[in-house]
Each structure stands twice: as structure tokens, then as C-alpha cells.
Amino acid sequence: MIYPFAFILTIGILILVHEYGHYRVAVACGVKVDRFSLGFGKVIWRRQPTPGGTEFVISALPLGGYVRWIDDREGGVLPSEENQTFKSKPLAQRAAIVAAGPMSNLLLAVLLYSAANWLGIEEPKALLSTPAPGSIAERAGVRAGEMVRAASRDGNDWHDVRSTSDLAWDLAQAVSRGESLYLMVANENGRGERSVTLALDQLPSKELDTAVMRSIGLGGPFSEPIFGKPGPGGPGAKAGLLAGDRVLSVNGRIVSDAAGVLNLIRASGAQGEPSPMVLRLERGGQTMELTVQPAVRKDGEQRVGYIDVPIGKPGPKVFVQYGFLEGLSHGLTRTWEMSTLTLKLLGKMLIFQASLKNLSGPLTIAEYAGQSMQMGLTFFLSFMAIVSVSLGVLNLLPLPVLDGGHLMYYLFEAVTGRPLSEQWLGRLQRAGLVLVLLMMSLALYNDVARHLGLH
Numbered sequence: 001m002i003y004p005f006a007f008i009l010t011i012g013i014l015i016l017v018h019e020y021g022h023y024r025v026a027v028a029c030g031v032k033v034d035r036f037s038l039g040f041g042k043v044i045w046r047r048q049p050t051p052g053g054t055e056f057v058i059s060a061l062p063l064g065g066y067v068r069w070i071d072d073r074e075g076g077v078l079p080s081e082e083n084q085t086f087k088s089k090p091l092a093q094r095a096a097i098v099a100a101g102p103m104s105n106l107l108l109a110v111l112l113y114s115a116a117n118w119l120g121i122e123e124p125k126a127l128l129s130t131p132a133p134g135s136i137a138e139r140a141g142v143r144a145g146e147m148v149r150a151a152s153r154d155g156n157d158w159h160d161v162r163s164t165s166d167l168a169w170d171l172a173q174a175v176s177r178g179e180s181l182y183l184m185v186a187n188e189n190g191r192g193e194r195s196v197t198l199a200l201d202q203l204p205s206k207e208l209d210t211a212v213m214r215s216i217g218l219g220g221p222f223s224e225p226i227f228g229k230p231g232p233g234g235p236g237a238k239a240g241l242l243a244g245d246r247v248l249s250v251n252g253r254i255v256s257d258a259a260g261v262l263n264l265i266r267a268s269g270a271q272g273e274p275s276p277m278v279l280r281l282e283r284g285g286q287t288m289e290l291t292v293q294p295a296v297r298k299d300g301e302q303r304v305g306y307i308d309v310p311i312g313k314p315g316p317k318v319f320v321q322y323g324f325l326e327g328l329s330h331g332l333t334r335t336w337e338m339s340t341l342t343l344k345l346l347g348k349m350l351i352f353q354a355s356l357k358n359l360s361g362p363l364t365i366a367e368y369a370g371q372s373m374q375m376g377l378t379f380f381l382s383f384m385a386i387v388s389v390s391l392g393v394l395n396l397l398p399l400p401v402l403d404g405g406h407l408m409y410y411l412f413e414a415v416t417g418r419p420l421s422e423q424w425l426g427r428l429q430r431a432g433l434v435l436v437l438l439m440m441s442l443a444l445y446n447d448v449a450r451h452l453g454l455h
Contacts (some may be wrong), residue, residue, distance in 0.1 A: 004367050011362075011365070014036065014061075015038060015065045018065070019038065019066065021103060026099035026451075029089055030089070031445075034068045035057060035068040037058075038059065038065045039063070040059050041061040045057065054108055062293045081403040095302055096408045099396075102393070105392030109338070109386075111331065117331060118322060118323075118327045120320060124222075124316075125221070128143070128145040128146045128147070132214060133389060135215050136217055143185075145187070146186065147190070149193065150183070154182070155197070162320045171200075173337060174200045175212060176205075176344055176345075178201050178206050182196075182197050186275050190209060203215060206348070210415045222257050223257060224313040225255055225256070225260065226247075229310070231241070231309065234308025235306070238310070248280045250277055273296070274295075294306060334387070341393075346393075360446040361446065362443075364446075
């Protein structure tokens with residue numbers, strides 16, 4: 001039940017803030033609001049504080065909302081209310097009312113990111129795992145167990161990296177810009193500091209997908225090379241591996257983390273039938289050797305070896321928390337960067353440089369909302385901030401039906417000195433409705449395809 005609850009709570013808050021932005025600025029501009037609705041369809045709750053005032057309602061379908069001016073009232077507008085209609089207001093005020101919705105979502109994102117920064121969160125330290133063979137990280141000289149202390153776009157202006165989340169964000173930014181990323185690394189004790197350069201500008205794509213991450217080669221955060229419970233009947237179980245076994249070496253090659261073990265196991269299936277692998281283990285304080293015969297499976301277009309045993313014990317963590325001004329500053333920065341990333345991704349999808357599979361719908365939002373809520377308040381606030389940014393940016397797109405489309409109408413009016421004709425307005429609204437429905441259908445298809453394992 002937590003997934004539907006988290007979804008309704010997330011969408012409800014974001015829509016409430018969006019519509020309240022429209023409502024608050026409209027009232028400030030002297031527009032009389034007939035109804036403020038959270039949701040569509042059948043009204044399940046209503047309240048009208050004053051006779052003839054705004055009616056506040058909650059409707060059955062929680063996937064949207066609306067603010068209705070008296071312009072759209074079925075009985076028409078009373079002569080005494082003519083100066084309170086939306087259409088009677090100056091162009092600047094109408095534009096401000098329309099822009100207030102998406103801008104409220106962006107402001108909410110700043111507050112949510114800031115609140116997450118103020119609360120703080122325990123995250124994995126930015127300790128690097130063994131880079132994948134032939135990857136950018138390996139060519140840069142990255143070593144397993146090194147800690148990333150700072151990052152830079154140019155090698156001169158550095159900023160602190162406090163956790164793996166900071167590092168992941170810097171990677172995403174650098175990939176989207178097509179730039180190299182400079183890292184200041186040291187051992188876990190902070191000694192032996194040196195600079196490495198990840199040549200991300202050499203990547204064939206600016207989309208941070210699985211293939212690009214594999215080319216970069218950093219993988220997940222550092223984790224100890226300790227096996228979990230082997231799968232029944234799998235190669236690991238047949239070889240006698242047990243949960244808790246620590247890997248010391250593979251075929252005589254010393255390994256320092258889980259990624260190093262996984263790289264060697266996967267590489268064993270690249271050419272035909274894998275050869276048996278000799279694992280030197282530590283079990284219960286004793287050192288021993290076991291021989292395991294990896295099996296082979298397909299991973300995309302590659303053949304990889306596997307032994308059907310999870311590996312990796314989480315490494316050390318750090319509590320990341322910011323003060324008031326620093327947290328607010330990071331909230332502003334993260335909202336801006338997330339907005340530009342969203343716009344860039346949408347632009348790439350428009351010219352087919354990024355996959356349309358990136359569009360997500362209500363099922364994916366519900367899934368991540370439930371997962372983030374289970375992980376804790378800070379994660380949930382950060383998730384809501386991401387969705388709030390997406391909602392704000394999407395509504396500012398110059399598509400008819402959306403707020404950005406209406407702002408384009410007002411731009412036309414400002415340039416020509418006359419409003420768009422009713423005939424053209426109707427055509428554009430119908431075209432915009434079709435486009436929005438197509439986007440929603442594609443997003444829902446992507447959701448279903450992901451759940452069925454088709455993506």
C-alpha cells in the first residue's frame with residue numbers, strides 16, 4: 001500500500017503547489033477565481049468559505065488540477081464583475097498568472113532540495129571501485145579504494161565531493177556537456193593526493209545510459225569482496241562457496257574489492273567456454289582455495305561469465321549535512337542544474353539523439369515514490385524535488401495546452417499588438433492536445449515495457 005500512497009502524496013502536493021501558484025497570483029492581480037480544484041472528474045469534497053467566493057474542491061482523479069476564472073462560468077459574467085475577469089487584465093498580468101504555476105514547482109524544488117540538505121543523509125563515501133578493463137577510468141589510472149576528495153571542470157576551480165551522490169552528479173553533468181572531468185583523489189586516509197582526468201569528451205554519446213557508464217568504468221561505490229548466499233544449483237554453490245567468504249585473489253591475481261572480482265568473472269566468458277577459476281578465500285579466519293567453473297550468459301551483445309553468487313559488502317559511509325545558507329545555495333544550484341539537464345534531454349529526444357525510452361509515466365513515478373519513501377524522509381524529499389523540477393520544466397515547454405504554450409500566445413500578442421485569433425487558437429489547442437496525449441501514451445507504454453522487461 002505504500003506505493004499508491006506515496007504516489008498520491010507526491011502528485012497531490014506537486015499539483016497543489018502548481019495550481020496554488022496560478023491562484024495566488026491571479027487573486028493578487030484582481031482576477032476572481034470561480035473554482036480551485038485538486039484533481040479532475042467527480043467532486044468528492046468541496047468548501048466555499050464565503051458566498052460567491054472561490055469554491056475549493058477535491059475531485060476523484062488525482063492526476064491534475066485546475067483553477068477556473070469567472071470567464072469560464074456557465075452563467076456568464078455579471079456586469080459588476082467585468083473588471084475581475086482574466087481576459088480584462090493587462091498582458092503582463094496574464095503572463096504572470098500563467099507562469100506562476102510552473103515557477104511555483106521550481107521554487108518548491110529549491111525548498112525540497114534545501115530541506116534534504118538541512119536534514120542530512122548517510123551516504124556511501126566517494127570511494128572508487130576497480131575500473132572496468134579498457135574503460136576511461138582505467139586509462140586515467142583510477143585505483144580501487146581511492147577516495148574522491150574534489151572535482152573540477154577545468155582542473156583549476158575545484159569543489160568538494162562529499163559522497164558518491166556528489167560524484168554521480170558531477171559525472172552526469174560532465175557527460176551531458178561532453179567535457180572531461182577532473183578528480184582529486186587520495187587514499188582512504190587522505191594521503192597521497194593526486195589528480196586524474198576522466199576523458200568523458202571522448203564518449204560517443206552524451207546520454208548517461210548503461211553503455212556509457214560501462215565505457216566510463218567506475219561502476220558503483222567501493223564494496224568489499226565478500227560473497228553473499230550462492231544461488232541454488234549455480235556454479236558457485238557447486239564449487240562450495242558460502243555466504244561470508246572473502247575473496248583474496250582470483251587465479252593468483254590479488255583483488256581488493258567486489259568490482260575487481262566481478263570484472264574477472266565476467267571477462268572469463270568473453271571467449272568461448274570459460275576456464276576454471278581458482279579463488280583464494282578467507283573463511284572463518286582460515287585461508288583456503290576453491291575452484292569454480294563459471295557459466296556463460298548474454299549481457300546485451302556481450303558474452304559474460306557468471307557464478308550466480310552476489311558479491312559486495314557496502315563500504316564506509318559518511319553523514320552529509322549542510323548549514324542553512326549552504327543548504328539553500330546547494331538547493332538553488334541543484335534545481336538549476338536539474339532544469340537544464342531536463343531541457344537538454346528533452347531537446348535530444350526531439351532530434352532523436354536520446355532515446356524516447358527516457359520518458360516515464362505514472363507507474364515509474366509510483367515505483368520510485370514508494371522506494372524513496374521507504375528509504376527515509378531525505379530520499380523522499382529529494383525524489384519529490386526531481387519530479388517537481390520535471391513538472392515545472394514540462395509545463396514551460398511552448399506546446400499548446402501547456403502553460404508554456406499560453407506564454408507563446410502572449411509573446412505573439414506582445415510582438416504584433418493583437419491577440420491570436422480564436423480560429424488559430426482552436427487549431428493550436430487541438431494540435432497541442434494530440435501531442436500531449438501522444439507523450440502521455442508513450443510514457444505509459446515505457447512504464448509497462450519496463451515492468452515486462454522489454455526495455
